[in-house]
Structure formats: structure tokens, C-alpha cells
Amino acid sequence: MTAQLHLDKISFNYGERAVVDNLSLHLGDNEILCLLGASGCGKTTTLKAIAGLLRPHQGVIRLGETILCDDNQFVAPQHRNMGMMFQDYALFPHLSVADNIAFGLKAMTRVNKTNRVKEMLALVHLEDCAHRYPHQLSGGQQQRVAIARALAYKPSLLLLDEPFSNIDHQVRFQLIADIRRIIKDQRVSAIFVTHSKEEAFAFADTLAVMHQGKIAQQGTPQQLFHHPRSKVVAEFLGTGLYIDAQKQDDYHFDTQFGVVKSQQAVEGSEKSGQLYVRPHDLQLIADESGPVTVLSKRFVGTEYVYRVRVFGQELEVPVNQPEQEFLPGQKLSITITSHAVNFFTA
Amino acid sequence: MQFKFSLSSWQLIAWTTGLGLSLPLGFLIFESLQSDPQVFTHLWNTVLWDYIGNTILLILGVALLSCVIALPLGWLVAYCDFPGKKLFSWALMLPLAMPTYLIAYVYTDLFDYAGPVQIALRDAFGWQSPDDYWFFDIRTLGGAIVMLALVLYPYLFLIFKTALKEQSHKLVQAAEIMGNTPVQSFFKISLPLSQGAIAAAVALISMEAMADFATVSYFAVSTLTTAVYDTWFGYYSLTAAAKISGIMLLILFVAIIIERYSRRNQAVFERQTQLSDESLYVLTGTKAFAASAFASLVLLVAFLVPVLVLGGYAIDYFEQAWNSEFFLYAWQSLKISALVSALAIVLSLLVVYFQRLTPSPASLWPGRLASTGYALPGTVLAIAVLLPLTTLEEGVNQWLEPYDKAPGLFLSGTLFAIIFAYVVRFYAIAHGSIESSFSRISPSLDMASQSMGRSARQTLTSVHIPILKRGILTAALLVFIECMKELPAALLLRPFNFETLATHVFQYVSDEQLELASVAALFIVVVGLIPLYFINRSMEQKH
Numbered sequence: 104m105t106a107q108l109h110l111d112k113i114s115f116n117y118g119e120r121a122v123v124d125n126l127s128l129h130l131g132d133n134e135i136l137c138l139l140g141a142s143g144c145g146k147t148t149t150l151k152a153i154a155g156l157l158r159p160h161q162g163v164i165r166l167g168e169t170i171l172c173d174d175n176q177f178v179a180p181q182h183r184n185m186g187m188m189f190q191d192y193a194l195f196p197h198l199s200v201a202d203n204i205a206f207g208l209k210a211m212t213r214v215n216k217t218n219r220v221k222e223m224l225a226l227v228h229l230e231d232c233a234h235r236y237p238h239q240l241s242g243g244q245q246q247r248v249a250i251a252r253a254l255a256y257k258p259s260l261l262l263l264d265e266p267f268s269n270i271d272h273q274v275r276f277q278l279i280a281d282i283r284r285i286i287k288d289q290r291v292s293a294i295f296v297t298h299s300k301e302e303a304f305a306f307a308d309t310l311a312v313m314h315q316g317k318i319a320q321q322g323t324p325q326q327l328f329h330h331p332r333s334k335v336v337a338e339f340l341g342t343g344l345y346i347d348a349q350k351q352d353d354y355h356f357d358t359q360f361g362v363v364k365s366q367q368a369v370e371g372s373e374k375s376g377q378l379y380v381r382p383h384d385l386q387l388i389a390d391e392s393g394p395v396t397v398l399s400k401r402f403v404g405t406e407y408v409y410r411v412r413v414f415g416q417e418l419e420v421p422v423n424q425p426e427q428e429f430l431p432g433q434k435l436s437i438t439i440t441s442h443a444v445n446f447f448t449a
Numbered sequence: 450m451q452f453k454f455s456l457s458s459w460q461l462i463a464w465t466t467g468l469g470l471s472l473p474l475g476f477l478i479f480e481s482l483q484s485d486p487q488v489f490t491h492l493w494n495t496v497l498w499d500y501i502g503n504t505i506l507l508i509l510g511v512a513l514l515s516c517v518i519a520l521p522l523g524w525l526v527a528y529c530d531f532p533g534k535k536l537f538s539w540a541l542m543l544p545l546a547m548p549t550y551l552i553a554y555v556y557t558d559l560f561d562y563a564g565p566v567q568i569a570l571r572d573a574f575g576w577q578s579p580d581d582y583w584f585f586d587i588r589t590l591g592g593a594i595v596m597l598a599l600v601l602y603p604y605l606f607l608i609f610k611t612a613l614k615e616q617s618h619k620l621v622q623a624a625e626i627m628g629n630t631p632v633q634s635f636f637k638i639s640l641p642l643s644q645g646a647i648a649a650a651v652a653l654i655s656m657e658a659m660a661d662f663a664t665v666s667y668f669a670v671s672t673l674t675t676a677v678y679d680t681w682f683g684y685y686s687l688t689a690a691a692k693i694s695g696i697m698l699l700i701l702f703v704a705i706i707i708e709r710y711s712r713r714n715q716a717v718f719e720r721q722t723q724l725s726d727e728s729l730y731v732l733t734g735t736k737a738f739a740a741s742a743f744a745s746l747v748l749l750v751a752f753l754v755p756v757l758v759l760g761g762y763a764i765d766y767f768e769q770a771w772n773s774e775f776f777l778y779a780w781q782s783l784k785i786s787a788l789v790s791a792l793a794i795v796l797s798l799l800v801v802y803f804q805r806l807t808p809s810p811a812s813l814w815p816g817r818l819a820s821t822g823y824a825l826p827g828t829v830l831a832i833a834v835l836l837p838l839t840t841l842e843e844g845v846n847q848w849l850e851p852y853d854k855a856p857g858l859f860l861s862g863t864l865f866a867i868i869f870a871y872v873v874r875f876y877a878i879a880h881g882s883i884e885s886s887f888s889r890i891s892p893s894l895d896m897a898s899q900s901m902g903r904s905a906r907q908t909l910t911s912v913h914i915p916i917l918k919r920g921i922l923t924a925a926l927l928v929f930i931e932c933m934k935e936l937p938a939a940l941l942l943r944p945f946n947f948e949t950l951a952t953h954v955f956q957y958v959s960d961e962q963l964e965l966a967s968v969a970a971l972f973i974v975v976v977g978l979i980p981l982y983f984i985n986r987s988m989e990q991k992h
Contacts, residue, residue, distance in 0.1 A: 156896050180899040187900040193893035197915040206911075207901030256901065264893075 107131055108153070108260060108292065113162035114316075115148050122148045123159065124316035130260075135286060135293045137307030139300060139339070145316040146296045150262050153294065154187055155180035166259060186253030186261040186291075190268055192245050194237040200224075200248050201233040207256040223251040226285060242270055243278055250282055254289050261286060261293040267302055279305045300340055312336045334447055337379050344385065344418050346439075348378045348446065356444065359394070360437050367443040376448035382420045384442045387411070387429065393436030397429045411435065459905070463803035466796045467815030470873050473833035474821045480688055480836050481695030488680065488689035496671065501696065503590060504659060504672040508700070510594035511658040512651050515602040518747055520647075522602075523609035524635060528621075530728035531740040538610070539985060541744065544751035545603045546977030548934065548951070550663035551970055553587075553596045554958050555755040557667075560587045588668040597658050599751040604657075605650040607984070612646035613639055618729055631730060648711035652704045659700055660826030662937035663955060673697050674937065677828040681941065687835060694829040701824055756974065762967035770968040774953065779972065782950040785864070786932035789871040790925040793879040796872070798921070801884050802909055805895070816880055823877035827937030834870040834942065835861055866942045874938065875931050879924045886920025887913070923983060933976050 108130040115123040123145040130136050138146040151157045153164060155171065155178060163173040171178045186207075194203050204220045211219070224230050227247035237245055246266065253261055266282070267275050283306055286293050297303055303310055304324045311321040312335070320327055320336045331337035348356040353368040356378060363378060387395065387409065398410040398417070406423035422429075429435060525531065526538045544552075560566050567584055576582050586592070616639065624634035640647075662674045673693055680690040732740055763770060800816045825833060838860040846855040860866060890913065898908040914921070936951045943952060950969050957966035 151896075154896065154900055156899065179904075180896070181902045181904055183900070184902070185900055187897060189891075189893035189897060191891050191893055193891060193897040195894060195897075195912055195916070197912075206898070209902055252897075252901075262900075 140313035186258030373448035390436035467818035476836035480691035514598035519605035527613035652708035820877035822873035831941035882924035
């Protein structure tokens, strides 16, 4: 059973600098939310404020009906019943795996503790490692101990601070899938902090992109990727090309590459602006007088990726038709396939 | 990170410790600014300037001679390959374990008119009386400089050696490819790059040289330390003693500024992450022989000869030296040292943990204040400790006098004074050692423990202390050993009829009867060897 978490206008300053600035956030039952942002955007500070490891200078944090923090009250971290998983796992080096997992189990009989530890070890498939010490485990095993320890005492909320950044790229996504399954099994809400959009896409139910101490946009990964509300979100989640455009109606846009048709209505009265087009919605075509210059090409197995320059922007565009091959220095033009366009007005 | 809750008790403990342990220095500074027309003016008009001159000459001489010994040795051991290099790289540290009064005694004994060297010379050349030949007198300022340099040079040796190993060999190799000889590249590259380290080490050596009481007292060379001692025991004037101490504080202050400044400068240079153990130059033939001979000579003179002589005494006089006095004083020293190390550890744990709970510039102050006692020379420390204790005693006695219950010298006349002084003096060792162990524990362990429902106090006992066990033991051991060796403060503060092992040995040194305390003397040397292992290890592990 987990409760809903509300952050209402949270602010935190380091000296003069506002690291978290009037931030509001909502997390539903059994939801995995990812706080995604570049380093220094305030995401870890927000996580620590939720855990109670630092006290916001302003704002209210509520878990279900309980107020964790406002101007008058502050619940100490040890009384919040939250699970936390750290970037370096923070396993206690002087305790065995079993003792690490049992660390948060209080007011329980010895038998119940033992049973709970066994249950958690089974959950993370580490039954054989109960009596080992953290330094005797691999990175992935340590991580599974950390998640078992954080879940053992049935926290009302699980917080994860960049938990995958120390894991090799090859096994990272397998681990992400494993941990996601464990969290979903335990029916616990979780907030997960990362700067990697790939991890966020693989792990989260909802994404909240953070920028300069604020939530720039919150929604499902698909919504944010396809319908970013701001250039910051659009650029953070993937590359693209800005093309000047005039809006004819809600579905048609004039550009110098012809009329682009949108599959979804774009509302708003502003006529002039820019389309932000993802590389997979672009097609390169040979054109002596085109505005696109090929800078370099590289073969990545299934296709070529061309690095091109258009209107002073540089962009990588994949091309998977083997009959089309361009040379560095060659001039090209672009056609834009019909898609649900992103139209940004100034 | 900020904890705005339940801080008050940690804060109270930390600030009480900080203020309590800095009380002596505060009183000393205050008292040294008071006027004391009689004793101090008299000293000022007569001998004080000689004492200041001697002190400064002593410091400069020891610093210079240490450079002459330690710089070539450090360079040889860091960069050259020659027979015995491995052995010398640690063995040349050993003299640090030798108390200066022991080495001074041994060489006085050897070079005296009645000593074996002069007897042998007279026999060989047929001289009859002192008028027939010239022989140096070791019991002079010059002799004291040599004795002190022989036991203090290892600080510079160790620091310089490590600094050289931190520099990339490629720098020296590049200099040589550009046409410099090894000696030229030493002066153009290695020496300038190590400037900060050298200055820091020389500042440290200067402080130790100024603090020395035993050697200058034994050689009857008057310096500021002996002046403090004599002023207290001769005139019983705390104010005059405090004023002389104030002069030493000024010198100390200059040395500390130099040390801090040099260290900061040194941090600018790029360091290697790993110490290089490969040799740049392989010495052969006469060069290799000269290197080994120089290192052997230093080791022989500074350590082996004194130890062998002491060992000889111990064998010849075993019946008299292995006696109940030795056991009694060893036991008394042990008790005091154990108590002081326990106190220093507990206090420093609490203060360092307070720093960790509230990482802000302000929370570093209790630890800094508590550590101020470390740089104080033993005699100065003793005077500084007496000031607040006697003030307190006077107040209590005045208050209780009407009821006929005046307790007398219940602080300054008891073991309390020595224990308090030792905690003031050696707190900094415990603090530094525990602070560095603490810094290796990831802060996320604290957060993990807190998020799992443990309070700050529970986290300290269930997470930090178990992890820190080794660091705590090391720190306790270092404090313990320093207490065992400490001499001047114990001489000034010990209660009537109380001796530590060190005061006991020094008593016999002064009475020219060290033979009778030779077992105790050897024991002090052996105890002093233990911290060298830790110093060496921490230097090697710094990276």
C-alpha cells in the first residue's frame, strides 16, 4: 500500500542560488516517476527534500494525508518510512548482506526478521549470498542488495538516486528491467532520479523533465517525446532540426521544403514560428542547390548515419536505403514526412 | 545538507569541547599581555635577549643542518638506485623515535674528557692534559643543534621523499633531454616543485626545535623554553612565564603561517595519482658507494650508535635498571596515557561527528579551537594550563574559606593538571586521524541509515563506530604513545612524588646516571618506533 505524494511550491537555495524554485509535483499510487534533467538542475536536491535529508526553505510536502514538511513542521527522515537507493548503494561495509537487509527492520521478532530477510533475498535472487559482505559481491549484486534493503521494511515510497550510473552499459538495461519488475511486484511508488533519457524511458511510468529548479513538463515518455511543450524538453529528449514555418491552418505548415502536413491539429493563433523535426521524420535527397551540406558519414551496421549542416545547425540523420549514398561535401535537400508536428512560436 | 532538528545537544558538546580545550591558550594570550614589572622587566633588562638570540640561532641551525642531511638523502632514496636503498627508505626514519635527551646523553658520554673517544686519542698521541690538544665541547649551542638535527631531519626526509615521488619522472626526463645534467635538473625541476613541501617540513622542524627542553636544559644552553621553566620554578611568577611564552607564541605563529602558506601553494602543482617507485638513475661504482656510505653514516650516528650504547648500559647495569621503579613508573605512565587517549578519542569522535551532521564553515570551529593546543611547546602548554586552573582554584578557595572547607590545589596540584594538559596537547592527533577516517565513509551511508529509521546518535553507534574501529584504534595508539614520551609538560605539572617514565629517565639523565634507567630509556625508544609505522603507511597511502 502506498500513498500519493504531493510537492507544493518547494524552494531550496544554496546561499543566494535557488536550486529548487517553486517546484510542484504529484505522484500517484504504484507509479514510477522519473525526475530527468541535466546535472545541477536540482533533481537530487528535490529527492533529498522528499527523503527529509534537507529541509526546503519554502513549500509543503505531503504523503497521503500526512504533512511531511511545511513552514511549521518537519518530519525527520528516520520517521518518514521511505526507502532510498543511492548511487553508490551505501551498503554498510561492516555488515553481511542479511544484516544490511535487516538494518531497517525494527520492532519485529527475530523470526519475523529472518523470514523477511529470506523473502527479500529470494525476491532479488541472492539466496546464496546472505552471509557474504558487500565487498565480496559484484556491482549488480550489490545493487540488488540495496534494493532489497530499501524495500524490506515496506516503505511508503521508494527513492532512487541515479542507481544505474555505476553499472556497465551491456547489463544496465537488463538490470533496469529486473528492478522495475521488483518494484512493480512490491506495489510501491517510486521516484527515480537520472540524467539519462534512455534509463528514464526504460524505467519510468511518467517522466518529469527538470530544468533550472522547475518541472518543465510532466507526462508519459511518449507524450514528452512527441509533444514537448518547450524547446528545453524537446532538445533534452532527442535531437532535431528547427525549420522556420508559417502556419496555414491547424494541419498545414509552409516551409522552404514545401508544405508539411501534421497528423494532429496544432492549436493557437500565432502564425509564424519553428517546427522541431526529429531525424527519423526527415529524408535526405540529392539536390545540387539544396541548403544541406554533408559533413561526414559513418556506417553503423544496419544503416549510414550522416552528419549534416543545415541553416547553421548540425544534426545526425540515419539513412537506411543502401541505394542512397552521399559523399562528404555533397549538397542535399530535405523532405519532411507527415507526422504530428511540434510547432514552437517565439 | 542541513539538519535543522535536535542539534542542540551535539552543538553543546562540540562547542564545550572546543572552548574548554582552547581555554589554556586564551588565558595564556591574555596573561602575557598583563604587566609584570618585577620579574619580567628584570629578565628583559638582563638575560632575555640572549635567550631569544639562542632560541633563534638554535632554530636556524637545526633547520639548516636538517636540510643538509635530509635533502640529499630524500633525493637519493626517491630517484636513485644504490645498494641498501630499500632499507634506507624506511630506516632513515628511525631517529624520530629517539628522545633528544637520550642521544645528547650518549654523545656527551662518548665525547667527554673522560669518555672513550678522548681517552683513545690521548693514548694514541700521548697527550697528558686538556692543554695539550683541542677537542670540541658538545655541551654548547652548536652541540644542541647537531643533536636536534639528528633526530628531527626525518620529518624533512619523509616529506621531501614523498613530494619527489609525487612528481612525474617525465618532467626530469624532459629536462635532461633538453640538455640538463641530473644535478642541474634537481635544482631546476625537483627542488622548485618541492618548495612548498620543504618549507612546510622546515617549519615543522623549527617548531620542534623551539619546543625542545630536554637537550638545551641538559647542555645548560639557555633558551626561551628553559627560561619559562626557570621563571616558574625559580620565581613562581606565572605572569612572567606567560610573557616569555608569549614571545614563543609569536615565533610559533610565524612558523605556522609559513607552513600553511607553503602547503596551500603546494596544492597548486599537479600531483601524480600513484607514487612512482621506479628509479630514475642507477648509481654504480664510487657514486653508489658514496650514496650508501652517506646514508649509513647518518643512520649510524643518529640511531644505531645511541641504541647500541643504551643497549650496552642495559646489559651492564641490568640488575640495577630492571627494578621496581621501572615497573611503577611504567605503570603510572600507562594509566595516564590510556586515560588521556580514551578522553581524546571520545571528544574528537563527538566533535567530528558534529561537523559531519552540520557541514558548514561554522561547525569546523569547535574542532579548530580544540586543536590549538597541539602546536604549543610542552613548557608553554604547562604554563598555559596552570593559568585557568589556578584562577579557578583561587575562586573556589575564596568561596569555601569561610566554611573552613577550602580544597587547596585540587586541580593544579593533582593529576588533573597533567591529564588536562595532555588532552589539550594531543586532542589534535585524535581529531585529525578520526576526521580522515570519517571522510572515507560515504555520506550516503548516513542518509541510508536515517532513511531506515535511525537517529543521528543511533547511526553513530551502529554504523560509524563499527566502520571506524580501526581508525579509532590507530588514533588511540598514536595519542597513547605521545603521552608516554612527553617530557616537559610532565616535568612542570606532575604532582609531588609522581613520576612518569619520561620524567624518571630524564631525572637520571640530569644526574649523569642514565645507566641506572637504561631499561626505561630503551623502552621509550621502542614505544616511539610504533608510530613511525603508521606515519610511513599513511604517507604511502595518501593517494
